[in-house]
Amino acid sequence: MDHSPESTGLPTDLESVERAELAVEQAHVDRVYGRVEEAARSAARIAVDGHQRGQAQQVGMVRDEEMTGLYERDVLVFAAARRIAELDAEHEGLVFGRLDSDRPGADEPATTANELETLYVGRIGVRDAEYEPLVIDWRAPAAEPFYRATSADRLGVVRRRVLRCRGAKIIGLEDDLLAPERAPEDLPVMGEGALMAALSRARGHTMRDIVATIQAEQDKAIRAPARGVTVIGGGPGTGKTVVALHRAAYLLYSDRRRFERGGVLVIGPSAAFMAYIERVLPSLGENTVSLRAMGEVVDGVSATAVDDVEVARIKGSLRIRQVLSRAARDRVPGAPTSLKIFVGGASVELDANALDNVRRNALRRTQRNKAVTEARRGLVNALWQRFPEDLKSGKLADRESFGDAVTDLPAFASFFFAWWPTLMPVQVLRWLGDARRLRHWARGEFNDAEVGLLAEAIGTATELTVADIALLDELDQLLGRPLPVERDEEFDWLEGLSDGVNEVLTSSERRARAIAAAEAEEVAEYAHVLVDEAQDLSPMQWRMVTRRGPQASWTIVGDPAQSAWHDPAEATAAMDSMLSHLQRHTFRLSTNYRNSAEIYAFAGEVIRREIPDADLPNAVRETGVEPEHRQVEVGQVADAAAAAATELLGLVEGTVGVIVPPRLRAEVGKVLAEIGNPRVAALSPLESKGLEYDAVVVVEPDAIVTDTLGGIRALYVVLTRATQRMITINSTTNWLP
Numbered sequence: 001m002d003h004s005p006e007s008t009g010l011p012t013d014l015e016s017v018e019r020a021e022l023a024v025e026q027a028h029v030d031r032v033y034g035r036v037e038e039a040a041r042s043a044a045r046i047a048v049d050g051h052q053r054g055q056a057q058q059v060g061m062v063r064d065e066e067m068t069g070l071y072e073r074d075v076l077v078f079a080a081a082r083r084i085a086e087l088d089a090e091h092e093g094l095v096f097g098r099l100d101s102d103r104p105g106a107d108e109p110a111t112t113a114n115e116l117e118t119l120y121v122g123r124i125g126v127r128d129a130e131y132e133p134l135v136i137d138w139r140a141p142a143a144e145p146f147y148r149a150t151s152a153d154r155l156g157v158v159r160r161r162v163l164r165c166r167g168a169k170i171i172g173l174e175d176d177l178l179a180p181e182r183a184p185e186d187l188p189v190m191g192e193g194a195l196m197a198a199l200s201r202a203r204g205h206t207m208r209d210i211v212a213t214i215q216a217e218q219d220k221a222i223r224a225p226a227r228g229v230t231v232i233g234g235g236p237g238t239g240k241t242v243v244a245l246h247r248a249a250y251l252l253y254s255d256r257r258r259f260e261r262g263g264v265l266v267i268g269p270s271a272a273f274m275a276y277i278e279r280v281l282p283s284l285g286e287n288t289v290s291l292r293a294m295g296e297v298v299d300g301v302s303a304t305a306v307d308d309v310e311v312a313r314i315k316g317s318l319r320i321r322q323v324l325s326r327a328a329r330d331r332v333p334g335a336p337t338s339l340k341i342f343v344g345g346a347s348v349e350l351d352a353n354a355l356d357n358v359r360r361n362a363l364r365r366t367q368r369n370k371a372v373t374e375a376r377r378g379l380v381n382a383l384w385q386r387f388p389e390d391l392k393s394g395k396l397a398d399r400e401s402f403g404d405a406v407t408d409l410p411a412f413a414s415f416f417f418a419w420w421p422t423l424m425p426v427q428v429l430r431w432l433g434d435a436r437r438l439r440h441w442a443r444g445e446f447n448d449a450e451v452g453l454l455a456e457a458i459g460t461a462t463e464l465t466v467a468d469i470a471l472l473d474e475l476d477q478l479l480g481r482p483l484p485v486e487r488d489e490e491f492d493w494l495e496g497l498s499d500g501v502n503e504v505l506t507s508s509e510r511r512a513r514a515i516a517a518a519e520a521e522e523v524a525e526y527a528h529v530l531v532d533e534a535q536d537l538s539p540m541q542w543r544m545v546t547r548r549g550p551q552a553s554w555t556i557v558g559d560p561a562q563s564a565w566h567d568p569a570e571a572t573a574a575m576d577s578m579l580s581h582l583q584r585h586t587f588r589l590s591t592n593y594r595n596s597a598e599i600y601a602f603a604g605e606v607i608r609r610e611i612p613d614a615d616l617p618n619a620v621r622e623t624g625v626e627p628e629h630r631q632v633e634v635g636q637v638a639d640a641a642a643a644a645a646t647e648l649l650g651l652v653e654g655t656v657g658v659i660v661p662p663r664l665r666a667e668v669g670k671v672l673a674e675i676g677n678p679r680v681a682a683l684s685p686l687e688s689k690g691l692e693y694d695a696v697v698v699v700e701p702d703a704i705v706t707d708t709l710g711g712i713r714a715l716y717v718v719l720t721r722a723t724q725r726m727i728t729i730n731s732t733t734n735w736l737p
Contacts, residue, residue, distance in 0.1 A: 017188055017190075018173070018190060021173055021188060021190055022170055022173065025098070025161075025163055025170050025173065026169070026170050028095070028120065028134070029093075029094070029095050029163070029165070029168060029170060030168070031128075031134060032094060032095055032120075032122070032126050032134045032135050033094065033168050035126055035127075035128060035129075035134060036094070036126060093122075093123075093163065093164075093165025093166070093167065093168070093170075094122050094123055094124070094126075094135070094165075094168070095120055095121075095122040095135050095163060095165070096121065096122060096123070096138075096162060096163050096164075096165065097120065097121035097122070097138075097143075097146050097160070097161065097162055097163065098118065098119070098120050098121070098160075098161040098163065099118070099119045099120075099121065099145060099146055099149075099157055099159075099160060099161075100113070100116040100117070100118055100157070100158050100159040100160075100161070100187065101116060101117045101119070101145070101155075101156045101157050101158060102116070102117070102156045102158060102182065103115070103116070103117045104117075109181070109182040109183075109184070110158075110182070110184050111184055111185075112184050112185075112186055113184050113186050113187045115184065116158060116159075116184070116187070119133075119136060119142065119143075120133075120134065120135040120136070121135065121136055121138050121143045121146045122135035122136070122137070122138065123137070123138060124137050125137040125140065137253060139249065139250045139253035139254065140253075144219070144223070145157050145160075146160060147215070147216060147218070147219035147222075148216050148219055148220075149178055149216075150178070150216060151178050151179070154178040154179050157178050157179070158177070158178060158179045158182050158183055158187070159175055159176070159177055159178065159183065159187060159189065160175065160176045160178060161173060161174070161175050161176075161190070162174040162175075173190040174190065175188075175189045175190045177189045215239075215591070217587070217589060217590065217591075218239055218243045218246075218589060220587060221243050221244075221247065221587035221589070222243055222246045222247045222250050223247075223250060224247070224585045224587065225585060226251055226254065226255060226528075226553050227553055227582075227583065228553060228554070228582045228583035228584060228585060229553070229554040229555075229556060229579055229582045229583070229584045229585070230247070230553075230554065230555045230556070230584075230585045230586075230587070231556050231557075231584060231585070231586045231587065232244055232247075232555065232556070232557045232558075232587050232589065233557075233558065233559060233586070233587070233588050233589070233615065234559060234588055234589030234590060234615065234617055235559055235561065235592060235614070235615050235616050235617040235720075236559070236562065236592060236594065236595065236600070236603070236617075236716075236717070236720035237592035237593055237594025237595050237600070237617065237619070237692075237720060238589035238590065238591060238592055238593065238617050239589060239593055240532075240557045240558070240559070240589060241277065241532050241557060241690055242277075242280060243557075243589065244530055244532060244555050244557045245266070245277060245280045245281055245530075246280075247530075247555055248264055248266065248281060248286070248289055248528070248530055248555070249281055249286045251264070251528055251553075252264065252286050252288070252289075258527055259527050259528050260288050261527070262525075262526060262527025262528070262552070263288075263290060263526040263527055263528075264288070264289045264290065264526060264527065264528045264529075264530070265289075265290045265292065265526040265528070265529045265530065265548055265549070266281075266289055266290065266291045266292070266530045266532070267292055267293075267294060267297060267529065267530065267531050267532065267545060267548075268291070268292075268293055268294070268532045268533060268690065269293065269294055269532070269533040269536055269686065269689040269690065270293050270294070270295075270304075270686065270687050270689060271293045271295070271296075271304055272683060272687045272691065273293065273532075273533070273687075273689055273690045273691065274291050274292070274293045276690065276691050277291070277690070278291055290526075294466055294469070294537075294541065295464075295465075295466040295469055296469075297469060297473070297544055297545065297548065298469050298472055298473045298476070298544070301426070301464060301469060301472060302464075302469075303463065303464040303465050303466050303468060303469055304466070305463050305464065305465045305466065306465055306466055306467075306662075306684075306686060306709075307457060307465045307466075307467050308457070309707065309708070309709050310450075310453055311453055311454060311457040311467075312465075312467050312538075312709050313566060313709070314446065314450050314453060314454050315454070315465075315467040315468065315470075315471060315538070315540065316467055316470070316538025316539060316540050316541065316565065317538070317539060317540070317570075318539045318540065318570070318574060319445045319446065320445070320471065320540065321474060321540070322444075322445050323432070323438070323441045323442050323445055323446070324428070324471060324474050324475055324478060325478055326440075326441040327428050327431055327432065327437075327441050328368055328423070328428055328475060328478040328479055329359075329360075329363050329368065329478075330437075330441070331356070331359070332419070332420075332421060332423070333431055333434070333437065335418055335419045335421075336415055336418055336419055337351075337352040337355065338350060338351050338352060338355070339355065339379070339383075339412075339415050339419070341383070341406065341409055341411050341412055341415075342411075343383075343387070343396075343402070343405055343406055343409065344387070344391050344395075344396045344402075344405065345391060346387065346388050346391050348383050348386050348387055349386070350379070350382055350383065350386070354382055355419070357382070358375065358378035358379055358382055359375065359378075361374070361378050362374040362375040362378050366480065367477075367478065367479055367480025368423055368478070368479045368480060369422050369423060369479050369480045369481060369482045370480040370481075370482070372420060372482075375416075375420045376407065376416060376420075377403075379406075379412075379416070380399070380402070380403040380406055380407065381399070383402075383406060384399050384402050384403070387402060422482050423479050424479075425471075425472040425473075425475035425476045425479060426464075426472060428475050428479065429458065429468060429471055429472060429475060430458065432454060432455065432458045433455055433458035433459030433460075433461075434455065434459070435451060435452065435455035435456075435459075438451050438454060438455045439451050442454075467538070467540075467541075469544065470538065470540040470541045470543065470544040471540065473543070473544040473547065474540065474543065474544070477547070525548065525549055525550060525551065525552070526548055526549045526552050527549070527552055527553070528549070528552055528553050528554070528555070529545070529548055529549040529552050529553075529554050529555075530554075530555040530556075530557070531545055531554070531555070531556050531557065531558075532557045532558075532690060533557070533558060533562075533689050533690055534556045534557055534558035534575075535558035535559055535560050535562055535563040535564070535565070535568060535571075536558075536562075536563060536564040536565060536689065536710075537565065537571055537575070538565050538571060538574075539570055539571050539573075539574035540574075542571060542574040542575045542578060543574065543578065546575070546578035546579060553582075554579065554582065556575075559615065560611075560614075560615070561607055561611050561614040561615060561616075561713060561716060562689075562710075562713055562716060562717045563710060563713050564686065564689075564708075564709045564710035564713065564714060565709070565710070566709070566710070566711070588615070589617065590617050590618060591617055591618055591619075591620055592617040592618060592619040592620065593620065593621070594692050594720070594723055595619050595621075595720055595722065595723060596619065596621055596622060596623040596625065596722075596723065596724060597619040597620070597621060597622045597623075598622065598623060598624070598625060598626045598627065599619075599627055599719070599720070599722055599725075599726050600616075600619040600720065601619070602626075602627045602719065602726075602737075603716055603719035603720045604616045605737040606712070606715065606716055606719060606735070606737050607712065607713070607716040608737075609712070609737055610711075610712040610713065611713075623724055623725075625724070625725055627719075627725075627726040627727070627728065628726070628727045628728070629727075629728045629730060629733075629736070630644065630727060630728065630729055630730065631730050631731070631733065632729060632730070632731060633731060634731045637664065637667075637668070637699060637700060637729055637731055638664065638667045638668045638670070638671045639671060640729045641658055641660070641668050641671070641672070641697050641699045641729050642668075642671040642672055642674070642675060644697045644727040644729060645658050645672060645675060645680050645697050646675060647727075648694075648695035648697065648725055648727065649675075649677055649679060649680065651695065651724075651725060652694035652695045652724055652725060653694065654679065654693070654694035654695075655679050655680075655681060655693045655694055655695075656679055656680045656681070656693060656694065656695045656696070656697065657680075657681050657682075657683060657688065657691065657693035657695075657696045657697070657721055657722075658672060658680065658681070658682045658683070658696075658697045658699065659683060659684070659685055659688050659696060659697070659698050659699065659704075659718045659721065660682060660683070660684065660699045660700075661684070661685065661699065661700055661703035661704045661707045661708065662684055662707055662708075663703060663707060664699060664700060664703065665682070665684060668682060668699055669682045681693070684708075685704050685708045685714045685715070685717065685718050686708065686709070686714070688717065688718055688721050689717060691721060692721055692722075692723055693721055693722055693723070694722070694723055694724050694725070695722055695723075695724055695725040695726065695727075696718075696721045696722035696725075696726045696727075697726075697727050697728075697729060698718055698719065698726065698727070698728040698729065699728075699729045700729065700730065700731060700732075701715055701718075701719075701728055701730060701735040702730070702732040702733075702734050702735045704718060705735055712735075715735060
């Protein structure tokens with residue numbers, strides 16, 4: 001069927017057709033935004049009214065029976081405020097899609113476009129005053145055909161349209177005609193394809209959502225069942241990360257009570273990566289998700305520094321669990337090794353062996369910081385056994401009386417405080433910096449060379465590393481949290497006193513304070529955990545991560561070919577040991593949307609040297625520009641990198657990433673700073689995980705292989721960061737395929 005303007009009776013000028021279509025769509029978008037403004041004004045009126053009622057309540061003008069109504073009003077105010085926050089979130093357009101479909105039950109094709117059923121798709125749902133949908137949420141079941149429909153299985157869709165917007169203004173239309181034989185004569189078809197148009201756009205310093213261009217295989221992963229573990233795999237550029245983030249938004253939409261109350265945690269490899277993705281979920285209407293880099297997973301500590309390759313392997317291996325366990329249960333370094341007290345006219349003494357026996361017995365059934373009572377009781381029993389029999393009379397005739405007398409002695413209290421202190425994970429980790437102690441704890445686990453490396457790394461460290469965070473989490477489990485000090489509930493009401501004056505709180509203020517206090521508490525266990533770049537996690541990091549959601553559902557995103565951990569099988573086994581009880585749903589994304597075909601073909605050659613069966617997706621976009629390899633002398637590397645970055649700035653509109661091995665970071669960073677262009681970013685191979693740039697300069701690939709955890713896999717990651725152009729700067733060429 002011919003749908004040219006001449007055959008449809010539309011204006012013959014294609015620009016006129018486009019203007020007419022843009023005007024129609026803009027009118028609908030304007031109507032949606034107008035309705036949003038009405039909602040904002042309504043929310044403001046509710047908030048003012050609620051505030052006035054709260055003031056009336058404080059002066060006694062509201063009856064008790066009205067309290068429930070006030071609470072409901074508070075809830076409405078909160079919901080309205082949150083709604084406005086969603087609508088105010090930074091995004092590229094509230095309405096982005098339209099479906100024109102056959103009407104239900106229609107056997108014959110529509111004769112005019114007006115006979116088709118029209119549905120608009122957007123970031124959130126908006127209804128008119130009669131509660132008819134102006135736009136449906138992209139996560140709603142009714143929106144699925146927008147992502148799932150194909151010419152082979154069109155799900156009733158005749159035309160699918162993407163509205164490209166800048167804020168509230170439509171700047172372009174892209175159509176897919178899925179059923180030409182059922183399209184009315186007056187149904188125009190615009191554009192060259194929304195997906196390819198989106199792929200050609202310049203990259204910025206933050207990730208864009210793909211909500212308007214989600215493909216069918218991606219949509220299946222996004223809408224997978226909530227329970228169990230959803231594994232999203234695929235090579236570089238297949239959209240694994242952004243699909244997983246859209247899945248988080250979908251889960252919050254489909255079961256908000258469960259996932260918002262329990263919390264959703266997103267874990268990524270680095271702070272740079274988290275900064276890159278942080279705007280995706282808010283742009284989809286979700287602001288309640290917790291985002292943490294791997295060095296920030298444990299509350300109260302954070303790290304960005306990374307260890308040398310060999311040290312990182314030692315810290316990440318499951319073998320270190322036994323080392324940490326032995327350290328947590330051993331003598332406290334510097335603690336007294338004997339106890340001597342005077343009680344009941346006699347001197348009673350315990351030597352180091354006796355104290356060790358007491359310690360071991362106290363730790364048989366509980367953790368160190370929870371065993372205070374057992375340790376104190378054990379000391380008293382040991383002293384009682386050595387107390388002379390002829391003095392066991394009068395006030396000291398039984399063990400209980402003897403114990404009371406002993407524990408009241410200042411000498412005993414002083415000893416116990418030094419011998420059984422509350423231990424913090426960081427404190428015990430620092431003990432591993434003593435090579436002599438570490439060698440004792442590491443027997444049968446690490447050889448002398450490994451002990452030397454680990455002791456030196458910890459003993460000379462001035463800051464925590466990312467690998468240390470998992471060790472601290474393990475130690476926290478081994479030591480146990482100190483038991484809370486018992487409080488006298490009789491005096492809890494004194495918390496409401498300030499400077500001797502009783503603070504009068506209304507019930508709504510008490511409720512607000514309770515809610516604020518609850519929200520201020522860190523979530524200990526989440527309802528859903530999303531782990532991105534999961535192939536990089538060490539076995540110890542898997543133990544740390546899975547503790548965040550033992551009852552959670554999971555989304556795990558990764559590609560073994562990009563693994564930074566040297567033994568992927570070991571890491572997978574550690575993950576399976578923690579999550580094997582959960583049902584799994586596995587999805588493979590097969591299309592590389594990021595890299596040009598020329599760049600990805602070269603990266604594929606590099607990784608296949610190491611992993612012949614690597615999962616390589618199909619790159620769908622060609623630029624005609626091959627990667628360029630420039631060989632220079634060692635002393636010229638930094639200047640050559642700066643020159644390449646400057647050249648690329650003139651060739652691309654977006655960002656330029658300069659990826660540098662750690663040993664050259666300072667030198668190259670200095671010359672890049674002289675360029676002074678914010679579009680240029682210098683970063684390490686590990687920091688480049690999950691990021692993408694219009695153009696990339698790869699500095700000293702051989703050094704990236706030798707100095708970065710993951711070796712050739714790390715280089716493969718680096719070689720797949722560019723969307724349009726790539727230049728490598730080399731003083732050696734061993735890495736070339």
